[in-house]
Amino acid sequence: MADIIPIVMPKWGLEMSEGTVQDWLVREGERIEVGQALVDVDTDKISNAVEASDPGLLRRIVAQSGETLPVKALLGVLAETDVSDAEIEAYIAAFEVPAIDSEDEKAGPTFDYANVDGIRVRYARRGPDEGRPVLFIHGFGGDLNNWLFNLDAVAEQHPVIALDLPAHGQSQPKLPGTSIAALADFVLKFLDAVGESGPVHLVGHSMGGAIALQMAFDAPARVASLALVSPAGFDVAINTGYTDGFVKAQSRRDLKPVLEQLFADPGLVSRHMIDDMLKFKRMDGVEPLLAELGAALFKDGKQSAVLVGDLRTFGKPTVVFWGKDDRVIPADQAANAPPGAQVVLFDATGHMAMLEKAGEVNAALQRHLSAG
Structure with a gap:
């Protein structure tokens, strides 16, 4: 299957556990470049824009304005036109939010x-x-x-x-x-x-x-x-x-x-x-x-x-x-x-x-x- 690239809630700083989606700055069907501002997110420290870490075609906006979501939750999906809508829907349905720092069990205490x-x-x-x-x-x-x-x-x-x-x-x-x-x-x-x-x-x-x-x-x-x-x-x-x-x-x-x-x-x-x-x-x-x-x-x-x-x-x-x-x-x-x-x-x-x-x-x- 062709690549599907998730856009996820970032972890900004040592204490962030969730963010609230504000306004999307791009639309479905728009081609995205690396570093492009995608969506404004409000955290308990600062409001900021999530920037694209990968290029691609924005096929689906998942997170809606006003939603408060945990770090690494799915915000949107990038995929080329050879990926079917059904494949994207299946990907979104199966997406699970990974545990914070699960990839780094040796990270130790934050502070x-x-x-x-x-x-x-x-x-x-x-x-x-x-x-x-x-x-x-x-x-x-x-x-x-x-x-x-x-x-x-x-x-x-x-x-x-x-x-x-x-x-x-x-x-x-x-x-x-x-x-x-x-x-x-x-x-x-x-x-x-x-x-x-x-x-x-x-x-x-x-x-x-x-x-x-x-x-x-x-x-x-x-x-x-x-x-x-x-x-x-x-x-x-x-x-x-x-x-x-x-x-x-x-x-x-x-x-x-x-x-x-x-x-x-x-x-x-x-x-x-x-x-x-x-x-x-x-x-x-x-x-x-x-x-x-x-x-x-x-x-x-x-x-x-x-x-x-x-x-x-x-x-x-x-x-x-x-x-x-x-x-x-x-x-x-x-x-x-x-x-x-x-x-x-x-x-x-x-x-x-x-x-x-x-x-x-x-x-x-x-x-x-x-x-x-």
Whole structure:
């Protein structure tokens, strides 16, 4: 029988178990190309489009708008015209949703915890056991799920580690200090705690980018390369309307316009994302710590740590990603990248290029990591 290719609900990130189908962006009978956006899906983290991983003719749309389906559920079917309608119907009727991670029984627990200077830190490992690790460091108010479109893609070739910084995500609401230097020192100690004493590739976003810069300056032997997404630490300008607004927001109505500043397309901010962030902010002790951290890092409406000049002698592969429509840290700061750094600017992209342009970022990351 000729090939029938399923389109299935993707697994975006470490915690996704289901998604809600929104609008189909293509029609039955349309020829599909690899990478083409097929259908919008809403998850408990973000709304995004499912992209085609195979080319072909879209013969059947199975999942309808409004349906909430588990990861790997059948969304649609690609098949050429030599496949009969009866064969397609039989395929759909016989399709069974496989168990998540059934193909990788050795994957182990999704998350682990480490104790670093008396602070309990959540982290995740993915990918092969061998090779130089890639450490992902999120930004202010974020968590390791900010990398939900990137971790598994990079883990296809490299060991990956992602952590929740102190007072973020599901790490303990306690700070090792309120400076970038204190946070960088903490992350270095975290690497020691999880058995990574050798050099690692660093991927940092926003505040996490500044932490990566500081680590490269303080401990260059521990850093194999840098990949920075809209990093802090390149200049003083920052939109403290976002950082202050995030700390102060107490309701969906308050938080929604704040989170929309992160994206070029505000439609990416789902109700689930808003609820998830409110739940995090309402954890005991979190909000005053975020306020304390924000006041120290963004004092008088400016970034307190400008670090990029210290990298002029770093001499290792560095790539900088920036969305041209970034409303949190201006994209023109990319001009301050150190000599020899690769700078990648994205049109129609805001502060979250790793989510908004995940495919391009992942491809560029793989090329960057292979050079490091």
